[in-house]
Amino acid sequence: MQYLNLEDINECCRRDPVEFIDACEQSYTNLIEDVAEHICEVCNERMILLLNGPSSSGKTTTAHRIRDAAERKGVRSHSISMDDYYLSKNTYPVPKDEDGADDLESPLCMDLPLLSEHLAALCEGKTIEVPKYDFMTHQRTEEREEVRLGKGEIAVIEGIHSLNTVIVGKIREHAIGVYMAVGTEVVLSNDWRLAPHELRFVRRAIRDRNFRDAPISETIRMWRSVRRGERLYIRPYIPSAAYILNTYLPYEGCILMNQFRQEAEPYHQEMIDAGLESLVRALDQFERLENLELIPPQSILREFIG
Numbered sequence: 001m002q003y004l005n006l007e008d009i010n011e012c013c014r015r016d017p018v019e020f021i022d023a024c025e026q027s028y029t030n031l032i033e034d035v036a037e038h039i040c041e042v043c044n045e046r047m048i049l050l051l052n053g054p055s056s057s058g059k060t061t062t063a064h065r066i067r068d069a070a071e072r073k074g075v076r077s078h079s080i081s082m083d084d085y086y087l088s089k090n091t092y093p094v095p096k097d098e099d100g101a102d103d104l105e106s107p108l109c110m111d112l113p114l115l116s117e118h119l120a121a122l123c124e125g126k127t128i129e130v131p132k133y134d135f136m137t138h139q140r141t142e143e144r145e146e147v148r149l150g151k152g153e154i155a156v157i158e159g160i161h162s163l164n165t166v167i168v169g170k171i172r173e174h175a176i177g178v179y180m181a182v183g184t185e186v187v188l189s190n191d192w193r194l195a196p197h198e199l200r201f202v203r204r205a206i207r208d209r210n211f212r213d214a215p216i217s218e219t220i221r222m223w224r225s226v227r228r229g230e231r232l233y234i235r236p237y238i239p240s241a242a243y244i245l246n247t248y249l250p251y252e253g254c255i256l257m258n259q260f261r262q263e264a265e266p267y268h269q270e271m272i273d274a275g276l277e278s279l280v281r282a283l284d285q286f287e288r289l290e291n292l293e294l295i296p297p298q299s300i301l302r303e304f305i306g
Contacts, residue, residue, distance in 0.1 A: 082159020105229020183246030
Protein backbone atom coordinates (compact mmCIF):
# COMPACT_ATOMS: atom_id res chain seq x y z
CA MET A 1 0.00 0.00 0.00
CA GLN A 2 1.22 3.49 -0.87
CA TYR A 3 0.48 6.36 1.53
CA LEU A 4 0.37 9.94 0.26
CA ASN A 5 0.03 13.03 2.42
CA LEU A 6 -2.58 15.45 1.11
CA GLU A 7 -0.44 18.43 2.11
CA ASP A 8 2.35 17.14 -0.12
CA ILE A 9 -0.07 16.58 -3.01
CA ASN A 10 -1.46 20.07 -2.74
CA GLU A 11 2.00 21.61 -2.47
CA CYS A 12 3.18 19.83 -5.62
CA CYS A 13 0.07 21.00 -7.43
CA ARG A 14 0.59 24.61 -6.37
CA ARG A 15 4.34 24.70 -6.99
CA ASP A 16 4.50 23.22 -10.49
CA PRO A 17 1.46 21.34 -11.82
CA VAL A 18 3.15 20.53 -15.12
CA GLU A 19 6.10 18.85 -13.41
CA PHE A 20 3.76 17.08 -10.97
CA ILE A 21 1.59 15.61 -13.71
CA ASP A 22 4.58 14.62 -15.84
CA ALA A 23 6.25 12.80 -12.94
CA CYS A 24 3.08 10.89 -12.06
CA GLU A 25 2.45 9.90 -15.66
CA GLN A 26 6.05 8.81 -16.21
CA SER A 27 5.95 6.61 -13.12
CA TYR A 28 2.89 4.76 -14.44
CA THR A 29 4.37 4.53 -17.93
CA ASN A 30 7.40 2.79 -16.41
CA LEU A 31 5.15 0.15 -14.85
CA ILE A 32 3.44 -0.50 -18.16
CA GLU A 33 6.76 -0.79 -19.99
CA ASP A 34 8.02 -3.34 -17.44
CA VAL A 35 4.95 -5.56 -17.93
CA ALA A 36 5.11 -5.22 -21.71
CA GLU A 37 8.80 -6.15 -21.78
CA HIS A 38 8.17 -9.34 -19.81
CA ILE A 39 5.20 -10.52 -21.83
CA CYS A 40 7.14 -9.91 -25.04
CA GLU A 41 9.93 -12.13 -23.74
CA VAL A 42 7.56 -15.08 -23.15
CA CYS A 43 4.92 -14.45 -25.83
CA ASN A 44 5.62 -17.69 -27.71
CA GLU A 45 4.50 -19.73 -24.70
CA ARG A 46 2.20 -17.30 -22.86
CA MET A 47 0.14 -15.47 -25.45
CA ILE A 48 -2.78 -14.47 -23.19
CA LEU A 49 -2.44 -11.50 -20.80
CA LEU A 50 -5.28 -11.35 -18.25
CA LEU A 51 -5.82 -7.92 -16.68
CA ASN A 52 -7.96 -8.08 -13.56
CA GLY A 53 -9.12 -5.50 -11.07
CA PRO A 54 -12.11 -3.92 -9.35
CA SER A 55 -14.40 -1.30 -10.83
CA SER A 56 -12.67 1.87 -12.06
CA SER A 57 -9.15 0.57 -11.59
CA GLY A 58 -8.23 1.68 -15.11
CA LYS A 59 -8.23 -1.70 -16.81
CA THR A 60 -9.34 -0.48 -20.23
CA THR A 61 -6.69 2.20 -20.66
CA THR A 62 -3.94 0.01 -19.25
CA ALA A 63 -4.90 -2.85 -21.56
CA HIS A 64 -4.53 -0.58 -24.59
CA ARG A 65 -1.28 0.91 -23.35
CA ILE A 66 0.30 -2.49 -22.68
CA ARG A 67 -0.79 -3.58 -26.13
CA ASP A 68 0.72 -0.46 -27.69
CA ALA A 69 3.96 -0.91 -25.72
CA ALA A 70 4.22 -4.49 -26.93
CA GLU A 71 3.64 -3.33 -30.52
CA ARG A 72 6.54 -0.90 -30.20
CA LYS A 73 8.70 -3.83 -29.12
CA GLY A 74 7.72 -5.73 -32.26
CA VAL A 75 5.00 -7.97 -30.82
CA ARG A 76 1.59 -7.66 -32.47
CA SER A 77 -1.17 -7.47 -29.87
CA HIS A 78 -4.95 -7.68 -29.71
CA SER A 79 -7.16 -6.19 -27.00
CA ILE A 80 -10.40 -7.87 -25.86
CA SER A 81 -12.72 -6.40 -23.22
CA MET A 82 -14.61 -8.83 -21.02
CA ASP A 83 -17.38 -6.23 -20.84
CA ASP A 84 -18.37 -7.33 -24.34
CA TYR A 85 -19.23 -10.75 -22.93
CA TYR A 86 -22.02 -9.46 -20.71
CA LEU A 87 -25.34 -11.16 -21.39
CA SER A 88 -28.09 -8.96 -22.79
CA LYS A 89 -30.55 -7.59 -20.27
CA ASN A 90 -33.72 -9.69 -19.84
CA THR A 91 -32.18 -12.74 -21.53
CA TYR A 92 -31.12 -14.57 -18.35
CA PRO A 93 -32.19 -14.90 -14.71
CA VAL A 94 -30.32 -12.17 -12.84
CA PRO A 95 -28.60 -13.63 -9.73
CA LYS A 96 -29.61 -12.22 -6.35
CA ASP A 97 -27.62 -11.25 -3.28
CA GLU A 98 -28.44 -12.16 0.32
CA ASP A 99 -31.06 -9.40 0.50
CA GLY A 100 -32.79 -10.43 -2.69
CA ALA A 101 -31.38 -7.53 -4.72
CA ASP A 102 -29.95 -7.98 -8.22
CA ASP A 103 -26.29 -9.06 -8.05
CA LEU A 104 -24.97 -7.39 -11.20
CA GLU A 105 -21.36 -8.05 -10.15
CA SER A 106 -21.82 -11.81 -10.36
CA PRO A 107 -19.90 -13.71 -13.05
CA LEU A 108 -23.25 -15.28 -13.93
CA CYS A 109 -24.13 -11.98 -15.63
CA MET A 110 -21.44 -12.76 -18.18
CA ASP A 111 -20.97 -15.44 -20.79
CA LEU A 112 -17.79 -16.77 -19.19
CA PRO A 113 -18.07 -20.20 -20.87
CA LEU A 114 -18.04 -18.48 -24.28
CA LEU A 115 -15.03 -16.36 -23.33
CA SER A 116 -13.22 -19.43 -21.99
CA GLU A 117 -13.93 -21.24 -25.25
CA HIS A 118 -12.70 -18.23 -27.24
CA LEU A 119 -9.43 -17.96 -25.33
CA ALA A 120 -8.73 -21.65 -25.71
CA ALA A 121 -9.38 -21.28 -29.44
CA LEU A 122 -6.95 -18.35 -29.65
CA CYS A 123 -4.25 -20.47 -28.01
CA GLU A 124 -4.83 -23.07 -30.74
CA GLY A 125 -4.42 -20.50 -33.51
CA LYS A 126 -8.13 -20.38 -34.38
CA THR A 127 -10.21 -17.33 -35.30
CA ILE A 128 -12.87 -16.12 -32.87
CA GLU A 129 -15.71 -13.60 -33.26
CA VAL A 130 -15.72 -11.21 -30.30
CA PRO A 131 -19.22 -9.84 -29.49
CA LYS A 132 -19.94 -6.18 -28.70
CA TYR A 133 -21.99 -4.95 -25.73
CA ASP A 134 -23.73 -1.57 -25.54
CA PHE A 135 -23.85 -0.22 -21.96
CA MET A 136 -26.36 2.44 -22.94
CA THR A 137 -28.95 -0.16 -23.98
CA HIS A 138 -27.58 -3.05 -21.88
CA GLN A 139 -27.77 -5.27 -24.94
CA ARG A 140 -25.30 -7.24 -27.01
CA THR A 141 -25.23 -5.74 -30.49
CA GLU A 142 -25.05 -7.47 -33.88
CA GLU A 143 -21.47 -6.28 -34.33
CA ARG A 144 -18.65 -8.84 -34.18
CA GLU A 145 -14.87 -8.50 -34.42
CA GLU A 146 -12.71 -11.32 -35.74
CA VAL A 147 -9.52 -12.00 -33.78
CA ARG A 148 -6.81 -14.55 -34.50
CA LEU A 149 -3.37 -14.86 -32.94
CA GLY A 150 -0.46 -15.44 -35.25
CA LYS A 151 2.81 -16.91 -34.03
CA GLY A 152 4.41 -14.64 -31.43
CA GLU A 153 1.29 -12.48 -31.04
CA ILE A 154 -0.58 -11.82 -27.78
CA ALA A 155 -4.15 -11.13 -26.68
CA VAL A 156 -4.75 -8.66 -23.84
CA ILE A 157 -7.96 -9.48 -21.95
CA GLU A 158 -9.32 -7.09 -19.32
CA GLY A 159 -12.26 -7.40 -16.96
CA ILE A 160 -13.30 -7.91 -13.34
CA HIS A 161 -13.57 -11.69 -13.79
CA SER A 162 -10.52 -12.30 -15.96
CA LEU A 163 -8.70 -14.36 -13.31
CA ASN A 164 -11.77 -16.46 -12.50
CA THR A 165 -10.97 -20.18 -12.66
CA VAL A 166 -13.67 -20.64 -15.33
CA ILE A 167 -11.50 -18.47 -17.59
CA VAL A 168 -8.04 -19.56 -16.50
CA GLY A 169 -8.72 -23.28 -16.27
CA LYS A 170 -8.20 -24.19 -19.94
CA ILE A 171 -5.37 -21.75 -20.64
CA ARG A 172 -3.37 -21.67 -17.41
CA GLU A 173 -0.08 -22.60 -19.06
CA HIS A 174 -0.60 -19.96 -21.76
CA ALA A 175 -1.62 -16.98 -19.58
CA ILE A 176 -0.07 -14.26 -17.42
CA GLY A 177 -2.26 -12.53 -14.82
CA VAL A 178 -2.01 -8.87 -13.83
CA TYR A 179 -4.03 -7.46 -10.94
CA MET A 180 -4.54 -3.71 -10.97
CA ALA A 181 -6.27 -1.42 -8.51
CA VAL A 182 -5.94 1.82 -6.63
CA GLY A 183 -3.29 0.84 -4.11
CA THR A 184 -3.02 4.22 -2.40
CA GLU A 185 -4.40 5.86 0.72
CA VAL A 186 -4.45 9.65 0.90
CA VAL A 187 -3.70 10.78 4.46
CA LEU A 188 -5.42 14.01 5.53
CA SER A 189 -4.61 13.81 9.25
CA ASN A 190 -3.64 11.26 11.90
CA ASP A 191 -7.16 9.87 12.12
CA TRP A 192 -8.53 10.74 8.67
CA ARG A 193 -7.60 9.20 5.37
CA LEU A 194 -9.21 8.27 2.09
CA ALA A 195 -9.17 4.54 1.42
CA PRO A 196 -8.52 3.10 -2.05
CA HIS A 197 -12.17 2.20 -2.59
CA GLU A 198 -13.21 5.81 -1.88
CA LEU A 199 -10.74 7.10 -4.45
CA ARG A 200 -12.12 4.59 -6.96
CA PHE A 201 -15.68 5.64 -6.19
CA VAL A 202 -14.92 9.16 -7.41
CA ARG A 203 -13.46 7.75 -10.62
CA ARG A 204 -16.53 5.59 -11.19
CA ALA A 205 -19.06 8.33 -10.41
CA ILE A 206 -17.48 10.66 -12.96
CA ARG A 207 -17.06 7.93 -15.59
CA ASP A 208 -20.65 6.70 -15.25
CA ARG A 209 -21.97 10.22 -15.55
CA ASN A 210 -19.86 10.93 -18.61
CA PHE A 211 -20.10 7.65 -20.51
CA ARG A 212 -22.85 5.41 -19.11
CA ASP A 213 -25.74 7.83 -18.69
CA ALA A 214 -25.84 7.09 -14.94
CA PRO A 215 -26.35 9.91 -12.43
CA ILE A 216 -24.25 10.06 -9.28
CA SER A 217 -27.25 8.94 -7.23
CA GLU A 218 -27.27 5.65 -9.16
CA THR A 219 -23.54 5.09 -8.57
CA ILE A 220 -24.06 5.66 -4.84
CA ARG A 221 -27.01 3.27 -4.77
CA MET A 222 -24.98 0.50 -6.40
CA TRP A 223 -21.77 1.00 -4.42
CA ARG A 224 -22.35 -1.50 -1.61
CA SER A 225 -23.19 -4.14 -4.20
CA VAL A 226 -20.03 -3.27 -6.15
CA ARG A 227 -17.92 -3.62 -3.01
CA ARG A 228 -19.59 -6.94 -2.16
CA GLY A 229 -18.78 -8.20 -5.65
CA GLU A 230 -15.14 -7.27 -5.20
CA ARG A 231 -14.93 -9.30 -1.99
CA LEU A 232 -16.61 -12.34 -3.50
CA TYR A 233 -15.51 -12.38 -7.12
CA ILE A 234 -12.18 -10.56 -7.38
CA ARG A 235 -10.12 -10.76 -4.18
CA PRO A 236 -9.97 -14.59 -4.05
CA TYR A 237 -8.08 -14.65 -7.34
CA ILE A 238 -5.46 -11.98 -6.64
CA PRO A 239 -2.79 -14.54 -5.58
CA SER A 240 -2.79 -15.99 -9.10
CA ALA A 241 -1.57 -12.71 -10.61
CA ALA A 242 2.08 -12.43 -11.63
CA TYR A 243 2.00 -8.62 -11.33
CA ILE A 244 0.16 -6.14 -9.10
CA LEU A 245 -0.12 -2.57 -10.42
CA ASN A 246 -1.13 0.49 -8.45
CA THR A 247 -3.06 2.64 -10.95
CA TYR A 248 -3.50 5.74 -8.78
CA LEU A 249 -2.03 8.98 -10.11
CA PRO A 250 -1.12 11.22 -7.15
CA TYR A 251 -2.36 14.35 -8.93
CA GLU A 252 -5.77 12.96 -9.90
CA GLY A 253 -7.60 14.10 -6.76
CA CYS A 254 -6.86 17.71 -7.69
CA ILE A 255 -8.89 17.11 -10.86
CA LEU A 256 -11.54 14.58 -9.90
CA MET A 257 -12.50 15.85 -6.45
CA ASN A 258 -13.22 19.29 -7.78
CA GLN A 259 -15.28 17.93 -10.67
CA PHE A 260 -17.21 15.71 -8.29
CA ARG A 261 -17.75 18.10 -5.37
CA GLN A 262 -20.60 20.23 -6.66
CA GLU A 263 -22.62 17.37 -8.09
CA ALA A 264 -22.19 15.34 -4.90
CA GLU A 265 -23.50 18.11 -2.65
CA PRO A 266 -27.17 16.97 -2.66
CA TYR A 267 -26.14 13.39 -1.84
CA HIS A 268 -23.92 13.72 1.22
CA GLN A 269 -26.19 11.66 3.47
CA GLU A 270 -26.58 8.93 0.86
CA MET A 271 -22.80 8.76 0.53
CA ILE A 272 -22.39 8.51 4.29
CA ASP A 273 -24.95 5.69 4.36
CA ALA A 274 -22.93 3.94 1.65
CA GLY A 275 -19.78 4.00 3.80
CA LEU A 276 -18.21 7.05 2.14
CA GLU A 277 -18.16 9.46 5.09
CA SER A 278 -14.44 10.21 4.81
CA LEU A 279 -14.93 11.11 1.18
CA VAL A 280 -17.71 13.56 1.99
CA ARG A 281 -15.41 15.31 4.47
CA ALA A 282 -12.59 15.49 1.90
CA LEU A 283 -14.46 16.95 -1.06
CA ASP A 284 -13.18 20.49 -0.54
CA GLN A 285 -9.69 19.62 0.70
CA PHE A 286 -7.84 19.16 -2.61
CA GLU A 287 -6.06 21.92 -4.49
CA ARG A 288 -7.84 22.83 -7.73
CA LEU A 289 -6.21 21.79 -10.98
CA GLU A 290 -8.54 22.93 -13.74
CA ASN A 291 -6.38 22.96 -16.88
CA LEU A 292 -7.29 19.58 -18.35
CA GLU A 293 -5.04 20.21 -21.35
CA LEU A 294 -2.10 19.33 -19.09
CA ILE A 295 -3.33 15.71 -18.92
CA PRO A 296 -1.79 13.56 -21.69
CA PRO A 297 -4.28 11.96 -24.10
CA GLN A 298 -3.02 8.47 -23.19
CA SER A 299 -3.43 9.05 -19.43
CA ILE A 300 -5.44 6.57 -17.44
CA LEU A 301 -7.38 9.58 -16.16
CA ARG A 302 -8.88 10.08 -19.63
CA GLU A 303 -10.82 6.85 -19.09
CA PHE A 304 -12.92 8.71 -16.54
CA ILE A 305 -13.02 12.34 -17.66
CA GLY A 306 -12.77 11.91 -21.42
